[in-house]
Amino acid sequence: MGVRRKMALRFDLIIFTILLFASPVLSDLILSKVDRRIDLTSQIVENEGSEPVSEVLLAFPDLQVKDLALLKASPHEGKGKVKSLSASLPVENVKPNGMPAALTFYAVKLPKALGKGDSYTFDVLAVFAHALRPFPEKITQADIQLVVFQESAFYLTPYVVKVQSLSVKLPESRIESYTKLENTKIHGSEIKYGPYENLPSFSYSPIVVHFESNQPFAVAQEVVREIEISHWGNVQVTEHYKLVHGGAQNKGEFSRLDYQARPTIRGASAFKYLIAKMPPRVHSVYYRDEIGNISTSNLWGDSKKTELLIEPRYPLFGGWRTAFTIGYGLPLKDFLFELEGNRFLNITFGSPMNELVIDNLIVKVVLPEGSGDISVSAPFPVNQWEETKLSHLDLTGRPVVVLQKTNVVPEHNQFFQVYYKFSKLSMLREPFMLIFGFFSLFVAGIVYMHVDMSISKSSAAYLARLQWDEVQAAIQQVENVINRCLTTHDKLEASLRDLSRTGDVQACKAARKAADGLLKELSKELKLVLSFLQSSSAASQILPKVEELVAKEKDLQEKVMAKHSTVVDCYEKKTGIRDSENRVAAQQQKITALRQEVENLLELIDEI
């Protein structure tokens, strides 16, 4: 009473379709191939109990159960849509009394209890990992890879089966050998057993199929997927793979020459690359391992999907291992949604790699620091626990939800949801921390500059330094004053220029008056500072220069005044402009020279 589907890769995938009728109960059995063709057989299960039945038991040998990756029952909906994920029937592990110990039972709950004579049809999909065993176990580089598949020709069930059949679809037509029972037929790459009628419960008849399979048996012993959410707009996925070629072990030498010359013959069982199907708009993809970047990868994509082709560093022959890490970023808005104040992440569970069997998959969802009320909803049972992770600028650590599942196959690549609460304000914590860090750094700098750190406040060197600081401040003051004087001179010059343009003598005089006042004030200030400098012993070196500067400036001042007076006089007396120019020229020359000297002196003092 089942449809079986076998993936001829490295493991065996089975789909059961169970049809339950009240009187003869009929079910279909489908067997599929790697190339996803499905074969059908039928078998009959009779339910002779008169009481209504609300659940059906499925039995598997314990040996198979440890490789059972997925078991799913769904109501039969006709041939077009065998898979309907939404309406699956609940399946749970049960231990009924009085059954053989070496079997594990799963009970499928039917939507309504079956009365006598009622019928119900449903499909069961069971996927097994590692059901194919390479035989011989060791081959050379040139050999082809043969595998063995063992099953029972009769469906193992606690019920009596009316009619049943089984078909096995193989990847290639080359079959080394297979068990021949009555009613066994072979069509190309397909073996059919049955139909068999009226079998008692727990009928068992082992069959063995030995056939060629050069499919690469990519098995990931462990995959750790880390999904890190940043509310700044990114979901970062990092996946660590530990890969092994699960097929026949390579023995003898590996010849690169042979592999390069005839890769399809000398290396038929090796696999060169994997393809990861990733969501669209993926960015910042990398592919590396413990010792660095791996340059043999290729990325292409469109608006629907992105595909990443990765080649391991070396071709993987049977038994060879490799390990690598891929990482990529996804836009947050595609995966994170809000629901009634809660946020939830909706992302696929399995690895994006095609046709990869994962023995142990660990999915870690790293939520932002400060999230709470975390809950997970997954479409199939997983182990779950929580951790914390310290990452950039974390104080308490980020909450991490860890989901663990063994025997993961591509059918597990379904969406799961992580619900949590997160306040938007917490996003600002890290920028504030950075701002505060830099701020305190600068404050520390300012404090250091302004705090007197010397140990001994009475030592000679310290006192001398203090004095020198004072002298420097005084000299700075002198310079300021002199510079202001010079600006005043410039103003006077400007007023002269205005005079020559407008002929407004009054305005010029007013400017002169203002300048006179200012200069007087400045000279007072200068005197004060100079007297301080003269009294200070530390300034003795620089004092002559300063005094010279002051004297020169005074000289300059007088000259400028004189020139100003002359020009203004000329204008008042209306003497010709030419005449005034001649008279001023000599003065102007001296002024320029003096000014040059003053500026030189200023520079000189500055350098000291």
Place this chain on the structure above:
Amino acid sequence: MVGKTESQNGAVKATAAPAMNLESDLFSNFSFKSFKLKTKQQELLLRVSILGLVYILAFITRLFSVLRYESMIHEFDPYFNYRTTLFLTEKGFYEFWNWFDSESWYPLGRIIGGTLYPGLMVTAAFIYWTLRFLRFAVHIREVCVLTAPFFASNTTVVAYFFGKEIWDSGAGLVAAAFIAICPGYISRSVAGSYDNEGVAIFALLLTFYLFVKAVNTGSLAWALASAFGYFYMVSAWGGYVFIINLIPLYVLVLLITGRYSMRLYVAYNCMYVLGMLLAMQIRFVGFQHVQSGEHMAAMGVFFLMQVFYFLDWVKYMLSDTKLFQAFLRITVTSAVAVGALALGVGTASGYISPWTGRFYSLLDPTYAKDNIPIIASVSEHQPTAWSSFMFDFHILLFLFPAGLYFCFKKLSDATIFIVMYGLTSMYFAGVMVRLILVATPAVCLISAIAVSATIKNLTSLLRTKSKTAVAGSSKGTGGSKASSKASFDQSQPFQKNGAIALLLGAFYLLSKYATHCTWVTSEAYSSPSIVLAARGAHGNRVIFDDYREAYFWLRQNTPPDAKVMSWWDYGYQITAMGNRTVIVDNNTWNNTHIATVGRAMSSYEDEAYEIMRSLDVDYVLVVFGGVTGYSSDDINKFLWMVRIGGGVFPVIKEPDYLVNGDYRVDKGAAPKMLNCLMYKLSYYRFGELVTEYGKPPGYDRARGVEIGNKDIKLEHLEEAFTTSNWIVRIYKVKPPNNRW
């Protein structure tokens, strides 16, 4: 300068349009004034921002390797450093200090804690821990990759202060800029070059700077700081021997030239005594400071200083010069005699170890070639060619003598030091290629003095000229003295134009230097040498990642306790990337062990099999460039294996592998050569491969010949793995055949 020129122009125009020009005059005056208002702060700001830019430049120019390749550890030794750093960060300092590494030098092992300079690893781990503490979740690899650029940046700051100490702040800035991009330094400090030298050059320059500062100030604090700098240097690199010999030599020169002072006494004694005591804390160095011949010069000078001090005191006490002369003679003779006697007795009794071979080979470039093939076999120990001097220093090579001239012109304690540092390190740079690195800071500093002094002279010439020119032209506008104006015009503009031309020339040279450095960094010194890049037929970039392919294969597909035999060059990489035990590695501490491997490689297969069995070898790894034309492969290194093997095992004779003194691999090669293990492993099944169109099969592209033995059969080994470009070939040693 610009401001000045403008004001001059304005003055010249004055006759034509007084009003307009006056305005511009005002403008120039005004801008000049506001500029001048806080010259000091302005200068400080300029200096700090230049230094900051140089600091950043030094860092980012070393990131070419990350840009061109990836963030990875380079070359050979850095892989060991990386592995030990990883161990240190994972297991902590005490575990690290007591680490016995059984993965290398099988079956001897290596006591890591006692045979390395831990400075680099501790520094990187410290940076890593600090970043972790500040909540930056970085990977230790990133820290290791960026350690060298970070310290290069710090070196520029030290160079600035050093330049300021010996000349002025201008020279300091130029020195910082020079050393930031000097190829001689970049070659050892690009991102990923995680080697001792990256940190050590910083420590070296810091120690020298602090010592010169101590000598200049006579301050105990600076001397103490230099002792700590020396301690850091000792912990980081074996090149500390250079410091402990150069500083005594410098002190000796100061003593001889009569520059002895109390400052020198304080600086040297404090630095030597404390530095020595601190250095003894490093296990690898231990008591060498008092026991090894290489460190005796420092001790001799230390005692000499005491004698000098004593004599000074006696001279002060004795007013009689004649008596003092006699006393001087007696003291000096007896001091020298006692010193010589102590040295003789120490050496004879074996208390003081004689100089090591490496030290000898420094003083005498031909020594290693004749006596220690293992030192001579390393390419970076070869004498330097002129072209590499030019390549690494460019214009600095010409500026160096000019700088020396300036130093001699203004002799002081500090300039004497830099001159001595420059001259000695230049000599060592000529002896060994890798010591160009040590010479680089000195060359940069001295060249910086030349550039700074020249430019300063030229600009001051320009400035004074322009001032007189202003005066002259304003005289001209006065129109009174035409003749004096003419005389001005004849002499001044000529000098001025000359100065301008020279300045432009200097800037042209400097910009050439900058472009050269950038080009060299990006093209020559950024290759990690693990990943090889070549240009494909269509100009595209082809990557040969064979080393990592092989090492990763080893890591994943061999038993965890497998022993791999290869030539010692690849030992560190195999342990770090392949995570497998090796027979010999780059530490080269045991010549006999290396010679055994060399012997196995140069023997016939059955003899080699015996050796490999005795060493428990499971895999043999050879590097072969015949397919790609990669020339630094094992066949080209093979003669060194023969030489080193033959140096210990006389069974191996070099002439057996040569034909008339020629080394060849084609048909005319020596029969022993064609059948030795290395040849067989390199060329196994190579005879069937066509490497180049139009050439016979088995054409070796690295050597450009068709190989001589195409029919190679292996009896005791089998090919386990060959990388996609055949660069690395790994063979499995088969278990012995059953005897029945």
